[in-house]
Amino acid sequence: MALVPHGGGAGGSASMVMPMLTVDNYTVWAIKVQTILDVHTVWEEVAPGDAAVNARKDKTARALLLGALPEDVLLSVARKPTAREVWDSLKVRFVGADRVRSARLATLRGEFDRLKMADGEALDAYAGRLAGMTARYANLRETLGDAALVKKLLDTIPDRLFPIVAGIEQFHDVTTMAFDEALGRLRAFEERVRRRGQDGGERRGEQLLMTAAQWAARERRHGGARDDDDNKSVASSSDGNRRWRWYKCGERGHFKRDCPKLRKAPVAEQALLVNGNVDDDGLL
Template sequence: MPKILRFNKMSIVEHSASRSMREGGVSLPYPMLTSTNYSTWAIKMEANMEAQGIWDAIESAADDVVEKKKDKMALACLFGAVPDEVLQQIANKKTAKEAWESLKTRFLGVDRVKKARVQTLKSEFKALCMKKTETIDEFAGKISGLANAMSGLGATMTDDELVKKLLDSVPEKFLHIIAAIEQFCDLDTMPFEEAIGRLKAFEERIRKHSDNDGEQLLLTTRNTDDGAGRARGKRFDKSKVMCYHCQELGHFAFECPAKKKNKEIALLATASSDDEPTLL
């Protein structure tokens, strides 16, 4: 071990990254820092370094003298638990405490952004309400999308929170099924998928019932209009009526223009015949 302390910082990193921290025969693997896991990474690193007896090098007061060996080992642990691009940031730090504070300053800012984003998503989740034109599937997809987004940021939504949000946000036409669910089911243990399934079944029943009512209403309206039209002497559509006299569409034989014209010609012919003896 004393030989390792005489290596430069990069040699320490290579040696440390190739092994796990050990205390009493228990393997303590390094957690790797990423752009999104600083909070959990810091907790694991603190636990591992305390197990190694080197955490004092990180949380020591400014005027405390840190044992050089502990400081070197703590610095090696930090170098082995960060990716290469982050290593360049802390490679020139002289102590483990300086390296730790540098990482904290960099990633705690990201962590604050993440927390602000979570608060924004929670506000959106709270304001989310199902539109009358939406289906249960569409609205449940919105709830799941926000829940997944928050989960990716470390804020997990439980099934009972999702179920209660779903039941509280649907239109009034679902009140009957919601009342039944609340009366006969345990909302604290009901899976979110089950709540969706129950509401979808009720939604399908409503849709089918609405379709039947619409067809019946349309039929009734047509019958009423036809009867009222006949009662009022509603004009008949003769565009498809064929005249038996001239074989043309659009009128009956008794009102055929050609028949009337022929009748007028016959009358004129008869009148002319009657006038001839008088002229003689």
């Protein structure tokens, strides 16, 4: 890292740290350097457009750029007389000419197409990877808009977030939705699911236990309303419907406790019948 004077050529006494260029950090390096040069009010000398170049500011911008280069790169651009020429030379070297740019852009598009949220990856981490693609596209003079980012985000998130994706696509126009808005909706849904998972499991278990207890109590109150299979036989009606018939009386449409034959039987026989210990002939 190199310390360079702050002040944009105005003689300021403060200092600012310029990032050092390496073999594989040009994209991030260019973003940081452009910001620092803009703070020094000398970026317009690097990208002047139609404005005339200010000689004093141009020297300041060139000095800042040269101070952020390693020795091997510095020697290759030291003879460039202006900041704009230094910048363009670095861009050609690290970004490449148009043919190299096209090849790198195709590679970048392939990386973007293959991008997918990994199992267990945090939503914010994946969103950061998507947002980082915009800087890489911008460095190749291409734009990765919100529409492409939103579509990629919604298409590649895990199944646990699918319900909110369906809602977003049904009730919102994803082609005009901002990436931050889509991310915010997914975050809100994920947080709600997390809260529900923390306290919902026990309550669901309690509900199942209570339902089972209520069912057992209901069975006891009705004295076993459902007849056993060996206390009933199956008959078919004329229309093909299967109807249960109790074998004691041969009648259909009533439970064992409501059987007329059981009501007419002696008290002792009723007790045996209820206990299921009497056969068709009334024998034990």
